[in-house]
Structures are given as structure tokens and as C-alpha cells.
Amino acid sequence: MQTLEQEVVIGLEVHVQLNKLNTKLFCSCSTSYHEDEPNTHVCPVCLGLPGAMPVINKEAVKFAVKTALALNAEVQPFTVFDRKNYFYPDLPKGFQISQYDNPLALGGYVTIETDSGEKKITLKRIHMEEDPGKLSYKGSITTAKYSLIDYNRSGMPLLEIVTEPVMHSPKEAREFLNKLRIILEYLDVFDGSLEGAMRVDANISLKGGGRVEIKNISSFKGVERALTYEITRQKNLLRRGRKVERETRHFDEANNITVSLRTKEEEQDYRYFPEPDLVPIYTAEIVEEVKGQIPEMPEEKRDRFISQYGISLSKAKILVLDPKMADYFEEVASKVDSKKAARWIVDVLRGELNYRDKDFRYAYERFPPGDMVRVIEYLENEKITDKSAVEIIRTKLDHGGDVDGIIQEKNLFAIDEEEEILNLCRKAVEENPKAVEDYLSGKKNAINFLVGQVMKATKGRADPAECFQIIKKIIDEKN
Ligand SMILES: [Zn+2]
Structure with a gap:
């Protein structure tokens, strides 16, 4: 049939x-x-x-x-x-x-x-x-x-x-x-x-x-x-x-x-x-x-991207759909990890552009390759989170501005957690001399009260066993 x-x-x-x-x-x-x-x-x-x-x-x-x-x-x-x-x-x-x-x-x-x-x-x-x-x-x-x-x-x-x-x-x-x-x-x-x-x-x-x-x-x-x-x-x-x-x-x-x-x-x-x-x-x-003026065609470019940058076929296929997107990728991939570049360009930036009914010409205007390089570097150094990176891209596409300015204004730099917890432990010790005294006089459980203060301040994010050790150390070093 x-x-x-x-x-x-x-x-x-x-x-x-x-x-x-x-x-x-x-x-x-x-x-x-x-x-x-x-x-x-x-x-x-x-x-x-x-x-x-x-x-x-x-x-x-x-x-x-x-x-x-x-x-x-x-x-x-x-x-x-x-x-x-x-x-x-x-x-x-x-x-x-x-x-x-x-x-x-x-x-x-x-x-x-x-x-x-x-x-x-x-x-x-x-x-x-x-x-x-x-x-x-x-x-x-x-x-x-x-x-x-x-x-x-x-x-x-x-x-x-x-x-x-x-x-x-x-x-x-x-x-x-x-x-x-x-x-x-x-x-x-x-x-x-x-x-x-x-x-x-x-x-x-x-x-x-x-x-x-x-x-x-x-x-x-x-x-x-x-x-x-x-x-x-x-x-x-x-x-x-x-x-x-x-x-x-x-x-x-x-x-x-x-x-x-x-x-x-x-x-x-x-x-x-x-x-x-x-x-x-x-x-x-x-x-x-x-004859000599015919540029690299999409299929050739796709194959080159795979061999030169080590990205997947599915990403390469998408990147060559628009010559401007392909250029954008090459500019970013020459400066940072190419797989991360492909992921952020294909999965995030392209999606955000589509959502706004825009193409990569608009990206060149509002969020040029240099910005993407900077965002990926911050991600690699764990200075910002994925969520913040998306927010930076969205903000720049909609309102312009510069990457660092947006980070400061929106307070997007990730807090260094270890440092934060150490500070909170120090604060708990300083603000609760009675508990410290109790501990020094032999009531080992008094530290738990101090750990509780830190847990409250971090809304449960901190690890209690770790806080116990940090607080113990602070008091022992002082006395
Ligand atoms: Zn005419």
C-alpha cells in the first residue's frame, strides 16, 4: 500500500x-x-x-x-x-x-x-x-x-x-x-x-x-x-x-x-x-x-567545528544554522573552553534570542562575544552561579549595560561559603560570652547553642558537625 x-x-x-x-x-x-x-x-x-x-x-x-x-x-x-x-x-x-x-x-x-x-x-x-x-x-x-x-x-x-x-x-x-x-x-x-x-x-x-x-x-x-x-x-x-x-x-x-x-x-x-x-x-x-570566493559552506563548517573544537554533532549542527551564530561561537571558543561555549551559546543565548524574536545580529549588538567570554570565565572561577549568568544575559539583552556593572548592581557574585560560615561562627562566639564560659567551665554541650546560632543565620545551609569543629577551634585558640 x-x-x-x-x-x-x-x-x-x-x-x-x-x-x-x-x-x-x-x-x-x-x-x-x-x-x-x-x-x-x-x-x-x-x-x-x-x-x-x-x-x-x-x-x-x-x-x-x-x-x-x-x-x-x-x-x-x-x-x-x-x-x-x-x-x-x-x-x-x-x-x-x-x-x-x-x-x-x-x-x-x-x-x-x-x-x-x-x-x-x-x-x-x-x-x-x-x-x-x-x-x-x-x-x-x-x-x-x-x-x-x-x-x-x-x-x-x-x-x-x-x-x-x-x-x-x-x-x-x-x-x-x-x-x-x-x-x-x-x-x-x-x-x-x-x-x-x-x-x-x-x-x-x-x-x-x-x-x-x-x-x-x-x-x-x-x-x-x-x-x-x-x-x-x-x-x-x-x-x-x-x-x-x-x-x-x-x-x-x-x-x-x-x-x-x-x-x-x-x-x-x-x-x-x-x-x-x-x-x-x-x-x-x-x-x-x-570560484575562489565561495566561503566555507554549512556542512564543511559543521565537520570542522567537531574536529577543531571537540563539540558534539548535535551542537555543531545548530551552530552552523546561522553564519553569525557560527562566527560568534568561534570568537568565544577561541578564548574559553569550547564545549562550555557551545553549551551557553546554543542552549542559553540562542533560546533567549528566540524568545525575543531576535537573531545573532542582535546578540552582537547587545551581548557581544567578549561578554560571553567574561561570563564563562566567571563561571569557571565560580564567581557567579549558572542562574546569575542567565540573569546577566537577560539583563544585557533587554536593557544593555556592562557585565560587571550588572553583577555589582544585582549583587550577583557568589558568596564564598567557607568564609561566610567562619565569620558567622566568630560572631556567635563573640556575641555569646555566657555560652563560651559554660563551655570553658566544662559544659561541653554549650557549643551546641553556638552552632544553633550559625544554623539559624544560614537558614540551615551550614553543616552542624563542621560548625561544631570550627567553633571549638575558635574558643580553644582564644583560651
Ligand atoms: Zn531605476
Whole structure:
């Protein structure tokens, strides 16, 4: 019998903004528009005004080639831009500059972890294209009476990464996206925290049903939820003997459902043809140039952490999930015990950051590696307790300040217990001359009264037999 997992087939088209570039794909408008007013990062080229000529951003091609190589894809020696024609208000030219017959790269794969071990998600192709503008709706896309258009995003450099239909569950799709995001962040071509940085079209079909495309999902959680909803919807249709129509659907994030948008376009509807205003790109030189610029990838880093720092596989796996967290760890582990560093970073700091919905960029600001080194040193010297260390981390993340200042202010230095008990014993002797006299005159039990005083002061923490000996010694030495 086939399980549900085998009946579901999922493929993804991921649109990644190469938002670490300074300028757009075909003009010199700045890419850092996210904080600015709508329609302030525009020019005749990205507004698609008649006669405006696009010029390819060479850095964008380098970023794209670097990404393709890191995804194990074959960069094609010769690549061409095409016009993809369609009419939509976010696309003022009436066409999008994309790639069709001669994409930048073919093949490639991303390795993900599944419950049954590692799995290679194979890629079909990777191509470059420009981002359209952004439509906003008052309320929801299905009920709004009009749309607002912001062209700041128009002409942003995009990479479209298309997988083969090889995923079999929403969870696998989410794992793939997570891993892709990590690789892109390692390559430093992409900042996933920016709005619209990664958008996904998901194709899903069940055995015996038509292929449904869910367009423009903007969060990983959204992808997982949209696919889960579709599986249920399509299964119910098939179970009742109905057809699953081949169509495009929209994911309504607020209501957690997908809704039908239109029947799916066929490729011929787009009337692709080569973009006459751009020359083809021969990639050999760029490939040679960027080959050496690919940094250590997550799996290599994980293996190095294990051998170089002697930490466990499970800790190493987590540490490499975010390049900033990996850097943080290396800075701390170079100064203190690496296992303690891994434990405090993975189990405590990471948890505290997650709780605040922050990442390690925030840690660098509020609790930099030097602070962690200091806290771990204090722990090693038993100057503070684990509980106090957590309190220092929390206080710094929420209110700033410096480690020593917080320790003083909150009185967090652990008291040296031996010293404390010795002092309390001395005090008991000094404050109870009668008991001392009784003891000296032969009433050995009188010491028990003094021990009782110490027990009371320490709320029972002290060891009575030990106190007896200490007090005896103090009196004997005095007399
Ligand atoms: Zn522009």
C-alpha cells in the first residue's frame, strides 16, 4: 500500500532577491528602499518608460554565478535574457526581463535532513530576472476595491531557483527553504530578514489529480501551511470522485486557506523572445573569478567545528544554522573552553534570542562575544552561579549595560561559603560570652547553642558537625 507521503508531489519555484547588491539589475537605483517612501527609488529604466535602455549590473551576474556554483549547478557558458510578456499593473513595461531558453545554470542540488536521513533535493534550473513592483491591497486581495502600486521594488535583481518535483511533504519543502536560506546567507548575497526577500510559488499534485500552483507565498511557514491545506482540499475532492482542476491559487495567510485566482497560463501565453536591448553573457571569465570566493559552506563548517573544537554533532549542527551564530561561537571558543561555549551559546543565548524574536545580529549588538567570554570565565572561577549568568544575559539583552556593572548592581557574585560560615561562627562566639564560659567551665554541650546560632543565620545551609569543629577551634585558640 502506498502511503500518503508517496502520493504527494511538490516542486518549488523560489524567487530570491539578491538584496545585498547596491544597485538594481538594469539601472543604478539603490536597492535599499525598504525603509523609504513608495516610488522614491525609481528611474526611467525601472519605471519602464519608453526608450529607456537597460544595462546589466555585472555584480549581479557575479552574485548569481556564485550562488549557482554553491548550489552545485552547472553554470552555462552562454546565457541570454528574454522578455516575458504579460500585462499586470506591477509591470509597467508590459514585459518582465527574465530568462527562458538559455538560463544561467542547469541542475544542482541542496541536501536536507529528513526523518529517514539525508536527501538531495535536485534543481531544474536557476535563472536571473527583474522583480516587478509591489501591489498593496487595502484589506485582502480578494475583497479590496483598488490596488496601490510601489515601484521601488521594480528592477530588483532576482534569482529564480526551480526544483524538480521531488518533495513529498510540506515539511520537506520547508526544510529545503530553510537550507536554501542558510546557504544564501553564507554566500552573503541575501538578507532574509528584509520584507519580500524570498517568495515562493509551490506546485503540488496528488496522484490522480491536476497540478495546482500556489503563487507568491512570502513566508516559509506560509508555504508549509498552504501545502498542508492543499493536500487536504485535493484529497477530499478526489475521495468524492471530483476532479482537481489544474489552476493557480492564492494563499490567504490570514485565513490559512488557498483560493482560486485563475486557470494557469501556458508558457506560450508569455510569448517569450530574446531581449534585444541586452547582449548575451559569456560566463567563463566570471566563473573563474568567483570560484575562489565561495566561503566555507554549512556542512564543511559543521565537520570542522567537531574536529577543531571537540563539540558534539548535535551542537555543531545548530551552530552552523546561522553564519553569525557560527562566527560568534568561534570568537568565544577561541578564548574559553569550547564545549562550555557551545553549551551557553546554543542552549542559553540562542533560546533567549528566540524568545525575543531576535537573531545573532542582535546578540552582537547587545551581548557581544567578549561578554560571553567574561561570563564563562566567571563561571569557571565560580564567581557567579549558572542562574546569575542567565540573569546577566537577560539583563544585557533587554536593557544593555556592562557585565560587571550588572553583577555589582544585582549583587550577583557568589558568596564564598567557607568564609561566610567562619565569620558567622566568630560572631556567635563573640556575641555569646555566657555560652563560651559554660563551655570553658566544662559544659561541653554549650557549643551546641553556638552552632544553633550559625544554623539559624544560614537558614540551615551550614553543616552542624563542621560548625561544631570550627567553633571549638575558635574558643580553644582564644583560651
Ligand atoms: Zn531605476
